[in-house]
């Protein structure tokens with residue numbers, strides 16, 4: 057297998073490995089692909105990700121084979137361009153760029169203009185006829201190389217540049233003359249010699265290998281690791297290295313560099329979208345040093361901006377670019393994110409990749425591309441990241457609410473968020489962990505801020521455009537972001553800031569609207585989202601292709617209504633205990649718990665019955681005949697014990713018992729390990745009157761609703777925490793007896809089911825036996841994960857992070873099902889249950905029911921439905937469709 061793949065020029069692009077991004081990385085693969093379809097790509101070569109891994113394993117050694125292959129590939133560039141690396145009279149310059157299989161924006165640094173030294177800079181000046189350009193390129197190179205490869209503080213160089221400009225009274229880099237740059241190069245070289253006790257490397261081949269080494273090493277940096285952890289990217293993929301002939305966007309006013317999307321990544325609108333800068337190179341556009349200009353005339357006019365758009369300033373190059381956009385979309389059949397450079401009027405493509413987009417844009421683009429005939433319906437469904445829908449499933453600002461707008465920036469990432477201002481990433485993270493909503497406010501963000509951006513509800517920056525780091529990362533994370541809000545001035549020392557002339561302190565609450573760019577003081581009311589337009593279309597398509605049903609976990613009529621609005625087809629888990637915490641009821645619950653005998657308990661349960669009945673009536677009304685799985689009382693009783701002295705007084709008054717006596721009873725209820733204690737069906741076995749009351753409430757409510765509205769409810773009574781068939785049999789008999797009584801009393805008959813949760817390993821193993829008495833199983837994967845792994849979910853935070861980091865579990869097993877262990881128990885439960893009872897209803901009601909990867913697993917083992925929290929229902933519908941496609 058080849059270790060190095062040339063692209064561009066006369067290179068042969070036919071090896072299938074070159075098209076495999078796990079081998080050549082996303083950037084390398086697409087550069088080769090663009091070259092192979094005839095687009096203008098500067099020639100270059102890609103060193104494979106496999107070589108990166110080999111290098112890291114071998115502790116930083118290059119193999120002789122790699123050295124040979126690179127020499128040969130470099131010759132390919134040299135012949136194509138007709139220049140030689142290190143040639144003093146006409147030097148070849150190259151860029152060295154990283155590129156992993158999955159794009160990791162800003163994680164790996166690029167070195168531009170490599171090959172310059174004190175001699176070749178003269179050659180470059182002579183051949184280009186532009187000494188200013190040559191010295192500008194050389195100073196850029198020293199600055200980048202020193203930062204990325206030599207590991208020197210880039211601040212030192214920026215400071216020197218700032219001082220040089222200040223001395224001259226210059227505002228923009230473009231004002232610097234050839235002599236100014238030359239003087240700065242001398243200064244830079246002095247800085248390097250001083251900081252590393254060795255001069256700046258002059259040998260271009262040494263520079264090249266140094267840069268390749270730096271790219272390989274960057275795979276292991278802390279910030280790259282953090283990014284991978286946050287995005288579930290494996291650590292063992294490695295990055296490819298791309299070495300590519302330089303083209304120059306800084307050769308005067310007919311040269312430029314830019315970034316663009318083939319459609320609007322915020323809205324999905326079919327309009328070219330991007331920014332460019334004349335006479336600039338590389339990262340200038342995204343670095344926020346100069347304010348970039350609009351790509352199209354329409355965008356410039358819409359923004360009311362002055363400086364000419366690329367369409368107006370360079371119509372020919374722009375026309376060529378538009379042609380390339382269309383070719384790329386037809387070729388990749390998806391929206392592309394592009395980097396380009398214009399050198400003296402000639403367009404060059406430097407990168408293309410599938411563009412990141414907001415959820416809203418993703419839906420619009422999928423629906424429109426289906427309409428344009430570019431993709432099939434199933435592909436449109438498959439393309440949407442289910443978790444990204446989360447962005448659309450949360451409240452937006454209420455248009456009727458009062459807004460105290462203090463500043464306006466760019467609408468960089470949509471959504472609305474309120475929170476306390478945090479001025480640095482660490483503070484944002486700390487406050488968010490403490491349970492606060494935080495808005496991270498920075499001058500601009502960099503990769504060091506990622507953890508803070510992740511922790512924050514929203515991000516506000518003073519500088520940077522729509523393609524700045526903050527904007528790109530925020531869109532990827534689904535965080536609302538307002539960037540480039542010129543009215544934001546931060547005083548880091550005083551921990552205060554000014555927004556639009558108004559004073560704020562760190563910790564003050566602000567609200568961002570990432571859809572309009574508005575920044576508001578204080579909190580602004582929000583409204584519930586609706587499922588309409590492209591979102592509704594994609595959901596319809598998804599529903600047509602899924603097999604599994606989707607239910608919701610809900611116990612209040614409001615949640616049930618939300619769930620139905622999102623398309624839930626039933627309730628998969630109604631936790632009755634949640635109804636007991638209500639202020640008006642907790643007293644009666646406590647009375648029941650603290651009762652010392654059955655008579656005392658029955659007296660208290662009498663008070664709860666009508667309350668519980670009205671709960672169920674309301675839920676059955678909303679669910680209008682759809683199945684509702686109701687779990688009988690599950691948690692350890694001590695969770696309801698009085699907390700405060702006043703609570704005891706209240707129970708004492710109601711029961712006539714002394715507080716002392718109640719406290720003694722409470723201490724009797726103490727358990728060492730309540731999660732494995734007196735809970736679930738064990739309560740029903742030992743205190744049958746509790747479950748009797750609940751069953752009565754369910755059936756009385758169901759009869760009342762049937763006799764009232766006419767929609768016959770379909771109750772599914774669920775017994776929690778059973779381990780054996782016998783437990784289920786005893787409690788099923790109890791439920792059936794109560795049902796019979798109620799039906800006789802009410803003169804009403806209803807279909808209902810009695811089933812059980814499978815949430816203990818023994819229950820999964822004994823599923824064949826249990827199914828004799830259970831009409832349905834609901835896999836309670838939260839408890840099943842706790843009991844199978846022997847890990848308490850409430851105590852797991854202390855070690856689980858490290859477990860995931862070290863690959864002991866691939867993901868947090870409470871978030872995404874542990875397929876090999878817990879999943880195996882589910883599989884066994886499914887097989888054995890079905891063997892006994894062919895038509896047994898099977899579902900899942902743990903957190904995993906809303907996790908796309910786990911939903912894929914549920915499809916594979918053939919569950920009938922998944923159940924998720926109401927806001928996750930659309931995510932589950934889409935994930936279920938993707939699993940079935």
Ligand code: ADP
Nearest residue numbers: 151153162166300301302303338339395406407
């Ligand atoms: P990133 O992955 O951070 O986007 P890139 O490798 O794409 O890094 O490089 C960043 C920028 O450097 C590019 O957008 C482009 O403007 C510039 N660049 C890279 N290679 C070349 C080249 N061969 N000629 C001119 N500019 C280049």
Ligand code: MG
Nearest residue numbers: 083395406407
């Ligand atoms: Mg790039």
Ligand code: MG
Nearest residue numbers: 776815836839
């Ligand atoms: Mg449970």
